[in-house]
Amino acid sequence: MINPDFIKIGQFSIKWYAVIIMTGALLAAFLSNREALRKKFPKDYIYDLLMYALPIGIIGARAYYVAFEFDRFKSDLLSVFKIWEGGLAIYGGLLAGIGVVYWYSKKFNVSSWVTLDIITPTVLLAQAIGRWGNFVNQEAFGAEVSREHLTQLFIPDFIINQMHINGKYYQPTFLYESVLSIIGFILLMVLRHKVKTLKIGDITLFYIIWYGIERFFVEGMRSDSLWLGSIRVSQALSLVLIMASVIIYVYRHKKQTIGNYSEFMYEKK
Numbered sequence: 001m002i003n004p005d006f007i008k009i010g011q012f013s014i015k016w017y018a019v020i021i022m023t024g025a026l027l028a029a030f031l032s033n034r035e036a037l038r039k040k041f042p043k044d045y046i047y048d049l050l051m052y053a054l055p056i057g058i059i060g061a062r063a064y065y066v067a068f069e070f071d072r073f074k075s076d077l078l079s080v081f082k083i084w085e086g087g088l089a090i091y092g093g094l095l096a097g098i099g100v101v102y103w104y105s106k107k108f109n110v111s112s113w114v115t116l117d118i119i120t121p122t123v124l125l126a127q128a129i130g131r132w133g134n135f136v137n138q139e140a141f142g143a144e145v146s147r148e149h150l151t152q153l154f155i156p157d158f159i160i161n162q163m164h165i166n167g168k169y170y171q172p173t174f175l176y177e178s179v180l181s182i183i184g185f186i187l188l189m190v191l192r193h194k195v196k197t198l199k200i201g202d203i204t205l206f207y208i209i210w211y212g213i214e215r216f217f218v219e220g221m222r223s224d225s226l227w228l229g230s231i232r233v234s235q236a237l238s239l240v241l242i243m244a245s246v247i248i249y250v251y252r253h254k255k256q257t258i259g260n261y262s263e264f265m266y267e268k269k
Contacts, residue, residue, distance in 0.1 A: 002136050002162055015084040017133040024129030025054055028122035035118045035192075040266045045108070046119070053100045057093040058083065064092020068226035068233055086137040089226065090127060090215075091237055097123075110266060113201035117261055120207035121188035127211075128181035134174040135162060142171030142221040173221045180214040196262045201252060203261065205245045212242040 007014045033046040065087045066073055066080050073080050098116070105112040134140035147169050150160045155172060163170050187210070192203050216238040219225055226233040252258055 001138070004136055016136040017084055017086060020133040020136065021088075021130050024126035025050065027129065028119070028126035031122045031125070032119045036266075039114075039118065039264060041118075042108075042266075042268075049101070049104050049115070049119075052104060053097045056100050057097040058088065060096025061088035061090065061093030064089040064095070065226065068228065086134065086139050089234075090130075091234060094123075108266075111200060113204060114261075114264055114266075116204040117192070117200060117202070120204050121185055121192060124181050124188065124207060124211065125185040128178045128185065131174040131178040131181070135159070135172070138162060138165050139224060140174040140177075140222060141165070142173040142223055144168050145171055170223070171221060173218050176221070177214060177218045180218070181211070184210040184214065192261070196260065198261045199253060199258045200261050200264060201258065202249070205249045208241050208245040212238040212245070216242075 002016070004015055004017065005013045006016045006019045029046055029050045033043075036046045037043060062080070062083055068089075069087070079085075098112075101115050101119070102112045105115045131140065141163060147160060147164075150163065150169060150172075155175070159172055159175060160169065163172050184207070188203060188207060191198065191206065216235050219232055219234045219238070225235075228236070
């Protein structure tokens, strides 16, 4: 088992979970900033956005998780704030983050679709990295399996060993989602830089569709899903977001006023 403490001095500790989340966020910000500069945005546009989006996104991710797992926290409400122990729901963070992007974009008098097109591919990369925080915390895993089964999937021993929890082996669903997120990141980056006919907002919608499909299938394998009655919350939300994105994509492409993303350049107004 991996020690969850990155650094520990007396009672003070920094968890690997926090380090991994921050690494993903900072790498995403760096790559997004390069794209924003290419689009002639102010040099601090993305980094200033991160200062708002990161804390609010974490609050949204935690609030979403706690809302559906409240029975675990009601007897010890202070544990709600112990995010270093895990328990951040990506969908909660994404929804909160979209709200921040909308508000922030309005400050600069630019379409929030443009800002989202800049950041969503790298958000997928951050999600891929962040899943390794679940690996360290031994969470977000799937059904019980044998070690032989995991070996046959060519999963490295260090992952198999960390998936040995309380004497049993489990599917590393965090790994499956991480790999799919990396593939999605690569595809979105290729689309953004190679396809010149993409409309503003297309990258964002493709991101939602890709992640929605990815999450729907991986969520069905997990043993620690958030439930609403007999429904897995993330699966239901994934279906809603996929259908909504397809409808929005079709509707927006019928409009003649949406510019191409490749042609957009920021102009201060």
